[in-house]
Amino acid sequence: MSMIDEVRSQMVEAMKSKDKPRKDALSMLLSALKNKAIDKREDLTEAEEFEVVKKEMKQTKETMELAPEDREDIKEACRIRLSVYQKFAPEEMSEDAIRETVKQVLESLGITEPSGKDKGKVMKELMPKVKGRADGGLVNKIVGEMLG
Numbered sequence: 001m002s003m004i005d006e007v008r009s010q011m012v013e014a015m016k017s018k019d020k021p022r023k024d025a026l027s028m029l030l031s032a033l034k035n036k037a038i039d040k041r042e043d044l045t046e047a048e049e050f051e052v053v054k055k056e057m058k059q060t061k062e063t064m065e066l067a068p069e070d071r072e073d074i075k076e077a078c079r080i081r082l083s084v085y086q087k088f089a090p091e092e093m094s095e096d097a098i099r100e101t102v103k104q105v106l107e108s109l110g111i112t113e114p115s116g117k118d119k120g121k122v123m124k125e126l127m128p129k130v131k132g133r134a135d136g137g138l139v140n141k142i143v144g145e146m147l148g
Contacts, residue, residue, distance in 0.1 A: 002043065002044070002049075003053075004030065004037070004049075007029050007030045011027060021080045024077075024081075028056065029088065047132050049088075053090075054090075056085055060078050060082050061082070092133065098138065098142050101129055101130060102142060105122055105125045105129070106146075115147060118147055119144070122147065
């Protein structure tokens with residue numbers, strides 16, 4: 001089942017149970033997923049679906065941070081939205097999992113004594129493997145430590 005179908009079915013459940021905040025959050029996510037699919041003119045891959053979810057989460061966090069102190073209603077709506085989106089977000093990779101992936105990339109590239117000069121090659125090979133499942137800044141930091 002695609003994420004669009006999953007979000008749609010959960011939205012129907014939320015409407016039946018009269019859970020308006022949850023329904024609204026699912027509606028926004030569904031809209032974002034559909035718009036991405038329309039732009040692409042074909043079904044989204046799992047990675048693209050995760051990308052949309054992460055983008056929606058990021059925007060919601062920004063909205064929450066920029067909301068005025070006295071607007072607790074906005075912050076609460078954002079918290080609800082984030083909790084709903086979290087269920088659709090990809091599992092974040094741990095630091096150990098990222099390190100293991102970097103080791104595999106080094107092996108596949110035949111790099112036995114990694115140095116800073118190898119960073120470009122390593123990142124080019126590594127990023128597609130961790131995209132959407134790991135924070136880019138954390139990946140960069142770990143690669144820097146391992147090659148340094």
